[in-house]
Amino acid sequence: MSVSDLEDLELLDPTLQNVLDQTSLQWIFVGGKGGVGKTTTSCALAIQLAKVRPSVLLISTDPAHNLSDAFGQKFSKDATLVNGFTNLSAMEIDPSSSIQEMIDNSDDQGSGISSMMQDLAFAIPGVDEAMGFAEVMKQVKSMEYSVIIFDTAPTGHTLRFLSFPSVLEKALAKVSQLSGRFGPMMQQMSGMMGMQGNPEDMFGKLEGMREVITEVNNQFKDADKTTFVCVCISEFLSLYETERMIQELTSYHIDTHNIVVNQLLFPKKDSNCEQCRVRHAMQKKYLDQIYDLYDDFHITRLPLLTNEIRGVDKLVPFSEMLVNSSYVDEKKAEGIEDTKAE
Amino acid sequence: MQLAFGVLLVVLLAELINLIGKTHFTAMAYDIYLKVMYKDQVAKQRQLKKEILTHKNDLSRTSSQDEFAKWAKLRRKMDGKVVELEKLTSELHLSKASFEIKVKGLLWFITSGLQFAMVAWFRRAPVFYLPMGWFGPAEHVLALPFAERGSVSIAIWFFICRKFIHLIASNLAEFIPAVRALKPEQPADAGSGNPFAAFANMANMAGAAASPGGPGSPGGMAGNPFAAMGGMGGMEGMDSANMFGPGSPFAAMFGQTLNPDVMAGSTSPSPSASRSSSVRGAGNLGSGEDRRRKV
Numbered sequence: 001m002s003v004s005d006l007e008d009l010e011l012l013d014p015t016l017q018n019v020l021d022q023t024s025l026q027w028i029f030v031g032g033k034g035g036v037g038k039t040t041t042s043c044a045l046a047i048q049l050a051k052v053r054p055s056v057l058l059i060s061t062d063p064a065h066n067l068s069d070a071f072g073q074k075f076s077k078d079a080t081l082v083n084g085f086t087n088l089s090a091m092e093i094d095p096s097s098s099i100q101e102m103i104d105n106s107d108d109q110g111s112g113i114s115s116m117m118q119d120l121a122f123a124i125p126g127v128d129e130a131m132g133f134a135e136v137m138k139q140v141k142s143m144e145y146s147v148i149i150f151d152t153a154p155t156g157h158t159l160r161f162l163s164f165p166s167v168l169e170k171a172l173a174k175v176s177q178l179s180g181r182f183g184p185m186m187q188q189m190s191g192m193m194g195m196q197g198n199p200e201d202m203f204g205k206l207e208g209m210r211e212v213i214t215e216v217n218n219q220f221k222d223a224d225k226t227t228f229v230c231v232c233i234s235e236f237l238s239l240y241e242t243e244r245m246i247q248e249l250t251s252y253h254i255d256t257h258n259i260v261v262n263q264l265l266f267p268k269k270d271s272n273c274e275q276c277r278v279r280h281a282m283q284k285k286y287l288d289q290i291y292d293l294y295d296d297f298h299i300t301r302l303p304l305l306t307n308e309i310r311g312v313d314k315l316v317p318f319s320e321m322l323v324n325s326s327y328v329d330e331k332k333a334e335g336i337e338d339t340k341a342e
Numbered sequence: 343m344q345l346a347f348g349v350l351l352v353v354l355l356a357e358l359i360n361l362i363g364k365t366h367f368t369a370m371a372y373d374i375y376l377k378v379m380y381k382d383q384v385a386k387q388r389q390l391k392k393e394i395l396t397h398k399n400d401l402s403r404t405s406s407q408d409e410f411a412k413w414a415k416l417r418r419k420m421d422g423k424v425v426e427l428e429k430l431t432s433e434l435h436l437s438k439a440s441f442e443i444k445v446k447g448l449l450w451f452i453t454s455g456l457q458f459a460m461v462a463w464f465r466r467a468p469v470f471y472l473p474m475g476w477f478g479p480a481e482h483v484l485a486l487p488f489a490e491r492g493s494v495s496i497a498i499w500f501f502i503c504r505k506f507i508h509l510i511a512s513n514l515a516e517f518i519p520a521v522r523a524l525k526p527e528q529p530a531d532a533g534s535g536n537p538f539a540a541f542a543n544m545a546n547m548a549g550a551a552a553s554p555g556g557p558g559s560p561g562g563m564a565g566n567p568f569a570a571m572g573g574m575g576g577m578e579g580m581d582s583a584n585m586f587g588p589g590s591p592f593a594a595m596f597g598q599t600l601n602p603d604v605m606a607g608s609t610s611p612s613p614s615a616s617r618s619s620s621v622r623g624a625g626n627l628g629s630g631e632d633r634r635r636k637v
């Protein structure tokens with residue numbers, strides 16, 4: 001079953017147009033195994049969305065922040081407008097500084113504990129996810145942006161991040177249960193030890209947090225509001241990871257119906273590059289498998305380009321490929337040498 | 343007279359249950375219950391397991407590199423079935439747990455609760471009257487808890503019946519190999535958390551040393567006050583096939599007070615096959631299962 005045969009069958013539209021069209025979407029996750037082109041795809045998607053949405057926010061939860069690299073502009077943990085756009089902002093969450101801030105805020109409660117917590121906090125894997133999540137919660141409360149795109153960390157972290165709401169919800173439910181029972185006792189104890197912190201306040205804050213988390217959890221599980229775009233390359237391991245990721249997402253009830261296959265080679269017919277042809281054959285093999293397995297997904301193909309996609313002026317034409325599949329139509333594109341806007 | 347026979351019957355029933363072993367009994371009962379009530383669930387479970395195995399087999403034969411789509415589809419199917427199986431299994435476990443609690447309660451009632459109740463209810467009633475003057479000062483002991491002097495109280499009667507049945511059982515065990523196979527052999531297996539059990543075991547050893555002859559000889563047993571005490575303090579609720587009365591009323595009071603591990607340390611060689619006062623029973627390791635293993 002070659003791809004050209006499949007194209008005769010009823011395939012879903014091989015672009016990300018469906019994401020642009022779905023106006024109810026508020027949260028879009030872009031994820032996949034390392035090095036597949038998540039950041040490029042998420043930036044490109046953000047650019048396209050900015051054309052059809054009132055305001056777009058792009059958040060990177062990847063510790064190796066490359067939004068700054070992609071746009072050629074320094075971003076911070078506060079949302080900053082991207083140069084050349086009026087409604088597209090970007091934010092890079094830096095876990096270490098967020099934790100520092102949190103600790104400084106709670107410093108009045110007792111300094112001995114906070115320094116210990118600081119050391120501990122940096123050592124916890126997944127602290128990035130927690131910080132990313134804190135940002136999400138802030139956004140939920142304020143809802144300034146009509147759509148938020150997450151450029152996530154490689155697969156393992158992403159899923160932990162997404163399962164965080166349910167885990168946290170359960171944990172907080174337990175804590176509030178306990179607070180009801182032990183609150184008065186803890187108040188007495190803290191009075192004895194001379195701690196200033198008021199447990200009532202703490203539990204109140206936790207309770208408030210829990211409500212927000214439940215809300216976020218519900219939103220993530222709503223297919224109209226949240227979707228996940230899987231980015232992969234046409235190789236065995238990436239395919240395996242994508243399949244695993246999709247199954248896990250389904251188990252968390254998070255909607256996913258888009259796959260972007262990146263870095264595809266389209267060598268010219270008379271090309272004498274042995275590597276290109278061999279690689280192309282291998283990619284074709286796995287691409288056929290992808291089409292076979294994910295017949296209810298939109299599968300967008302993106303070519304491997306001869307230059308790096310860095311900077312807004314390269315990203316904008318690249319983003320056109322997300323919604324316009326004619327560039328990568330195998331019959332037409334004999335080889336793509338440089339990005340050119342139509 | 344009815345009371346006397348009633349008591350004898352109750353003790354017989356209790357000893358029978360103890361012989362089979364409470365855990366074994368519960369397991370048997372659950373098997374029957376499962377077959378009756380949950381037949382289709384069990385069948386479904388079996389079918390799911392078979393399907394999962396076939397899928398696993400297919401999966402191992404499909405190369406994930408060359409036929410990834412087919413491999414992934416098989417994998418998805420298998421995962422779905424595994425989830426279903428786990429759900430079914432947990433449901434069955436739940437039903438098993440609740441059923442076992444009920445059966446255990448019932449067994450406890452038959453072996454201990456009933457005896458407790460009867461002793462309390464008939465505490466004053468004389469089981470039968472002793473011929474005048476035969477027992478002299480012993481009459482006071484025999485009437486012990488609340489019965490009038492000159493009669494046998496129900497608590498004592500329980501005790502006597504239990505001893506009697508154990509005696510008969512041990513003697514039978516000598517002659518009938520099949521029964522002997524069922525009888526517990528090792529004393530003090532895995533501890534029972536019973537303070538008197540330790541005494542019983544030590545007493546047994548002393549008794550064995552003192553009277554080497556006569557397995558099952560009444561003299562050896564009767565002349566052993568500690569053993570008697572240990573017997574009366576036998577642990578109920580555990581499958582202690584203690585010859586000296588596991589289901590006694592006192593057992594309920596003393597059961598489960600001590601750490602079983604303490605008792606586990608008190609091992610003693612089996613004095614004789616028949617006089618096997620094995621005070622064992624740590625939870626689910628019932629005497630029934632132990633017996634099976636030894637056979």
